[in-house]
Amino acid sequence: MKKLNHTLAIGFFALSMSTIYGCNLKVENTKNKPLIAQVIPAEDEKPAKQYVKIALLLDTSNSMDGLINQAKAQLWDIVNEFTYAKCGNEARPSLQIALYEYGNDDISAREGYIRQVIGFSSDLDEISEKLFSLTTNGGEEFCGQVINNSLKQLDWGKNADDLKMIFIAGNEPFTQGRLDYKDATSQAKEKDVIVNTIFCGNYDQGVGSKWKNGAELTGGEYMAIDHNRQVVHVATPYDDIIIQLNSKLNKTYVSYGYAGARKMAVQAEQDVNAYEMNESVALKRAVSKSSKLYNNSSWDLVDAAEDEEFRVSELRKEDLPKELQAKSVKEIEKYIDDKKVERAKIQSEIQELNKKREAYIAKNQKEEKGELESALLRAIKTQAAKKNYKWDKK
Template sequence: MKTRLIAQSIATALTIMGLSAGINSASAKSIEVERIVAPQVMPQVAPIKIPSVITQPKIEVVFVLDTTGSMSGLINAAKEKIWSIASTMAQAQTAPEIKMGLVAYRDRGDKYVTQNVDLSEDLDSMYSKLMDFKAQGGGDSPESVNAALYDAVHKMSWNQDSNTYKVVFLVGDAPAHMDYQDDVKYPETLCIASDKGIIINAIQSGNNYGTTKHWKHIAGLGQGNFFKVSNSGNAVAIATPFDKDLAKLSNELDKTRVYYGSSDDRVKQEAKKAAGSKLYKESSVASQARRATFNTSSSGKTNFLGEKELVDSIASGDIALESIASDELPAAMKTMKPIEQQRYIKEKSVARKELQSKIRQLAEKRDAFLKEKVEATGGRKNSLDSQIFDAIQEQSADKGLVYDKKDMKY
């Protein structure tokens, strides 16, 4: 019995190893073998390919703007062109996240020395502040450039990521006051800017020799560009047959936003809506058309929506309508039945898509119209917005931002 079990074990092992054929037939007959199940061979599975994560490029831009009396024309140019600058930046091959900030400066003895608007994707609110700045004060040549650059470098919420393109555009027509004993002088500030990876560009309005000397020094220390524009900014500002319709569609698009959240959320949302309303009342039709173009781009989505926008949150699956407490719903929806609420959101979503489609179609026609006009007049080369775009295109390439010259917006 013991010999039989040993023989059986040997036969089993040989069978598994594929060697049982080597046993002569006489020996095989004397071995009683139980039914053996061959080991399962696992099918080869191709390795799972994990898609590489495409990191969205980031752009952070702070405009440091002289707002003294002599800067009236350039301030107006900035107000007109901020949206086209944003739209142009949005044309990178991978749509970037865009934040903008603002430092307005004058001099000691004026109404203010500096006023700051922190970096934010909420360009509506930044633009609303820009609209408030008027060219006043000044009178003497030097201005508080040192204080303005200090605020730009130290008081803005700059991203710590080294892959973010961080840039300052200093715009002014007067040199820096270098005689204030308690100022941090710009060479020291620009050293800190370099450590933070912030590029400083200097844009001179006019032809003041002292300004040219300082601005070239600032651009050199800031690893940026120096260039000049006229007192008007040489901004390309051509009206188009599409501006009025784009402005109207933009206003209608804003009305598709449905906000939810706490009382604190509502305060922010009301401020966001107020900034938009101010834009429609006080800015030019062309600016409204440019904003419409930006807001329908991938980069402009955050500016358009703001925080806790219900239509987009539901469409993206971020939140379910039934999970929202009644007191966090907008007033118009609180008295609705659930099915009516769903219908209301659906109607807003459909209207939004239609409006966005119309805006994109008109924006393409507007772009084609402007390119033809600008090329015919040769007005692009020395304009404020063109030179800003050229600097951005050159300086941001190592941050994953790739542009084409034809992407310039007006």
């Protein structure tokens, strides 16, 4: 049938004497300057935290299993890439990912065969869980409509310095559906959202079916990939150690609240999913878990305690794991601190081993990176540079 595969702040501008905020704007030195023309923003007018927002729109019609598999694997490449990203003001941006599927007969025709799988989220385990839940079935692929839905349904924010990107992947003509893709991309441009298109198939065929034009209208990138290309694993002497450290890392998580036990189970399940797909995917996920982008403060006491407003004394006894319910507040705080130290040590070890792993792969890898991985990272770096993002691997 169809040969498809899933590839997948507002900067505050004042007068010339103003202090300026934003990722790609440097703070101006106002020392010794007259205060007459100076505008000082109120506390609530300061731009919010910097965000990178990525919406993945994946065709899940027949024959797109390869695309989905690449998306499952490349999620961790995206996360690991942004581990090193910095704004122009040296701040680390927060990463949020949303996921849509389209072109699947299992979705109502009244919805245009389109479904929001998950809205913008920084919960990496949940995003992985949703990706692994995707299945394929034949349907109509309405590219303009799914882009339009993602623009209307997702909270893209109004920060001009946020990096906002859509990646839409598929292999049917970009022109299908009642909603013209040109109207959808026009709306994207108004929201400062860049649309990147990934055609699963021949480059020239994608050009002829308007995938290239769909990207060009917002300044995005057009890419053609082999969605059936298999993820290649290059074994290194550091792999087994990293996998073992990942298991130790999981034991530093201390669940709390009504969702704690379930979320901890999801964490373990996604480790298994990654490993069963490919050992390299499991390794990349372990590296992601050793970064600051992997945060589980909603259910893990160690991450939650990083918030200066967090108070152990305000937790209900029934919200704590059984091993902590009989302990005093001071004992619980010490327990959390000990786990924090242990986790930091393990994460540091994983990071150091991963540097050696990457160096080994660079020296011994004969195969190129995965098709989707290369396409995504190339587009991300190109567009991030325009917002004055930089990559610091020190």
